[in-house]
Amino acid sequence: MSATEQSAPLLEASNVTIRFGGLTAVSDFNLTIRPNELVGLIGPNGAGKTTIFNMLTGVYKPTEGSIVVGGVATGAFKPYQITKLGVARTFQNIRLFKELTVLDNVKIGGHIHYVYSGASAVLHTTDFKKAEVIAEKEAMTLLEIFGLEHRAGDYARNLPYGDQRRLEIARALAARPKLLLLDEPAAGLNTGETIALMAKIHEIRDRFGLAILLIEHNMELVMGICERIFVVSYGKTIAHGTPDQIQDDPVVIEAYLGEPVPEAGS
Amino acid sequence: MKRWWIRDLLLFILGIGVLIGLQWALQRIPINGIAYYYRILILIGINIILAVSLNIINGHAGQFSMGHAGFMAIGAYASAFLTYYYAGPYIEKLPEGTNRWILQNVFFLGALLVGGLAAAVAGYLVGLPSLRLRGDYLAIVTLGFGEIIRVLILNVEKLGAARGLSGVPAWGNFFWVFLFAWITVLVSMRLVNSSVGRAFLAVREDEIAAEAMGVDTTHYKVQAFVIGSFFAGIAGALFGHYLAYLNPSMFQFTKSFEVIAMVVLGGMGSISGSILAAVLLTFLPEGLRMIKEYIPTSSDPRMVIYSIMLIVLMLTRPQGLLGRRELWEVLARRKDSVKKETRDEDAGKLDRGDGPAVQG
Numbered sequence: 001m002s003a004t005e006q007s008a009p010l011l012e013a014s015n016v017t018i019r020f021g022g023l024t025a026v027s028d029f030n031l032t033i034r035p036n037e038l039v040g041l042i043g044p045n046g047a048g049k050t051t052i053f054n055m056l057t058g059v060y061k062p063t064e065g066s067i068v069v070g071g072v073a074t075g076a077f078k079p080y081q082i083t084k085l086g087v088a089r090t091f092q093n094i095r096l097f098k099e100l101t102v103l104d105n106v107k108i109g110g111h112i113h114y115v116y117s118g119a120s121a122v123l124h125t126t127d128f129k130k131a132e133v134i135a136e137k138e139a140m141t142l143l144e145i146f147g148l149e150h151r152a153g154d155y156a157r158n159l160p161y162g163d164q165r166r167l168e169i170a171r172a173l174a175a176r177p178k179l180l181l182l183d184e185p186a187a188g189l190n191t192g193e194t195i196a197l198m199a200k201i202h203e204i205r206d207r208f209g210l211a212i213l214l215i216e217h218n219m220e221l222v223m224g225i226c227e228r229i230f231v232v233s234y235g236k237t238i239a240h241g242t243p244d245q246i247q248d249d250p251v252v253i254e255a256y257l258g259e260p261v262p263e264a265g266s
Numbered sequence: 267m268k269r270w271w272i273r274d275l276l277l278f279i280l281g282i283g284v285l286i287g288l289q290w291a292l293q294r295i296p297i298n299g300i301a302y303y304y305r306i307l308i309l310i311g312i313n314i315i316l317a318v319s320l321n322i323i324n325g326h327a328g329q330f331s332m333g334h335a336g337f338m339a340i341g342a343y344a345s346a347f348l349t350y351y352y353a354g355p356y357i358e359k360l361p362e363g364t365n366r367w368i369l370q371n372v373f374f375l376g377a378l379l380v381g382g383l384a385a386a387v388a389g390y391l392v393g394l395p396s397l398r399l400r401g402d403y404l405a406i407v408t409l410g411f412g413e414i415i416r417v418l419i420l421n422v423e424k425l426g427a428a429r430g431l432s433g434v435p436a437w438g439n440f441f442w443v444f445l446f447a448w449i450t451v452l453v454s455m456r457l458v459n460s461s462v463g464r465a466f467l468a469v470r471e472d473e474i475a476a477e478a479m480g481v482d483t484t485h486y487k488v489q490a491f492v493i494g495s496f497f498a499g500i501a502g503a504l505f506g507h508y509l510a511y512l513n514p515s516m517f518q519f520t521k522s523f524e525v526i527a528m529v530v531l532g533g534m535g536s537i538s539g540s541i542l543a544a545v546l547l548t549f550l551p552e553g554l555r556m557i558k559e560y561i562p563t564s565s566d567p568r569m570v571i572y573s574i575m576l577i578v579l580m581l582t583r584p585q586g587l588l589g590r591r592e593l594w595e596v597l598a599r600r601k602d603s604v605k606k607e608t609r610d611e612d613a614g615k616l617d618r619g620d621g622p623a624v625q626g
Contacts, residue, residue, distance in 0.1 A: 082479035121460030
């Protein structure tokens with residue numbers, strides 16, 4: 001851990017606050033992610049985890065505070081510009097391009113790397129051919145990693161739920177991110193699938209040299225793979241530390257289970 | 267890899283040759299009433315350009331535009347302005363025996379491109395502010411812009427105002443119409459199979475996800491709009507130069523609706539569907555003419571029948587004739603449908619990995 005602490009942070013959110021009308025959804029949130037880290041973001045329902053994700057990816061603009069990605073302040077950036085800085089994400093409620101093929105979904109994920117002019121596309125220039133060959137190859141490699149290569153030609157909506165979750169991660173990876181944000185990747189998966197997913201998250205982190213920030217309710221998964229964990233509740237960071245520290249933190253236990261009642265103490 | 271353009275260029279020249287041959291033959295077939303079918307053929311070609319270009323905006327990029335007639339009008343009037351006031355008279359003044367024919371067609375190509383570009387510029391100016399809106403709001407704004415364009419033309423004396431512009435050089439013919447129909451289809455097909463087209467589709471499917479994947483949604487929406495408007499302008503220019511007459515009333519919003527009907531009927535996002543529907547909806551009102559002979563009414567019943575057919579089609583196939591697929595995809599699915607369809611369903615039901623795999 002000491003090695004990563006010295007390298008420049010990939011992402012730095014300082015004193016980030018967002019208000020929707022009178023409601024403060026997230027207040028004074030701080031987060032630093034360094035290269036190759038696996039960080040968890042947990043908290044009860046409605047704590048503001050997805051709102052934090054939406055701010056990090058530019059969907060919402062923070063009311064106060066700053067977010068810096070790779071040394072660039074992203075205050076006025078649109079989501080696609082932040083993606084270009086090397087941040088890719090998945091969604092809590094799967095947002096695949098349902099009426100497109102599995103392969104095209106992944107190719108769109110890598111869109112920023114295969115940009116050429118409309119004229120090149122129409123004239124089938126060398127630019128176009130080169131980019132398309134790379135797009136096809138990269139997309140198939142990613143599909144193979146997630147065991148989806150045999151479904152490349154199917155429409156995304158026809159995939160079973162677990163495959164759709166995997167496809168969303170493959171699509172995000174196609175952007176070749178330095179930081180991957182996973183919003184409840186294990187939601188709706190059964191135990192076997194969750195264990196396989198944990199291994200897969202480790203594998204892609206090592207293979208692509210990524211940092212990963214994930215939101216998850218499945219404590220087994222979070223505690224099992226994250227090196228650092230942030231706990232938020234009612235928009236405030238209530239704890240921050242290693243899995244062991246978090247598990248024993250009374251504030252966290254209270255946020256999840258409520259205040260201890262004396263006679264139920266054993 | 268180096269000479270990427272040779273094969274395409276040869277095919278293009280071959281295509282032009284075929285079109286010239288057809289043009290030559292069409293003018294010489296000794297059949298009574300060929301002129302009538304020739305006219306339908308031209309209108310079919312123009313409607314193919316309109317439907318396929320609107321399909322780029324409505325079907326691929328998913329932005330519901332209702333102003334296609336407006337862009338068509340701009341193309342028609344911009345090109346007619348050039349040929350009516352400049353190119354036409356210039357050619358008339360040429361001494362007998364000079365190669366008028368070549369010069370005329372060169373001028374016409376220039377005028378067509380100017381018409382297309384004028385419409386594309388208008389598309390950019392209209393698209394930039396209005397594409398911030400979605401769904402119904404975008405539809406209403408584009409409908410409004412289409413009408414504004416028409417009313418503007420209605421008030422320009424130089425363009426004939428309400429009288430219309432008669433005496434536009436009648437240079438439009440089968441060759442030019444189908445050359446541009448072919449180009450429109452080719453451009454549309456190649457775009458949709460490229461990163462540009464995939465970006466259009468991504469915007470249609472889910473704008474938020476598209477943005478998260480690094481797709482500049484505004485840029486691609488405007489691009490789709492500009493490309494669609496360009497070809498609408500070309501279609502307008504061809505229309506004006508075929509009829510040799512222009513009038514603002516030709517470009518009322520009902521014209522936009524006609525084109526929308528083609529795109530929706532063919533299946534939003536299906537290029538071959540748009541072509542099919544353009545052919546069908548141009549031919550249908552003509553084919554229904556004979557009905558008047560059997561139903562003795564004072565008015566023309568064919569529009570009623572036409573409407574009923576549209577309603578029935580939309581009730582039975584709301585996704586359009588071909589849905590979002592292309593004709594060849596639909597045909598390929600037909601072939602191995604039974605086997606694959608059941609397998610897909612089973613895979614969906616079993617949610618993968620539970621129980622033995624069902625394999626045909």
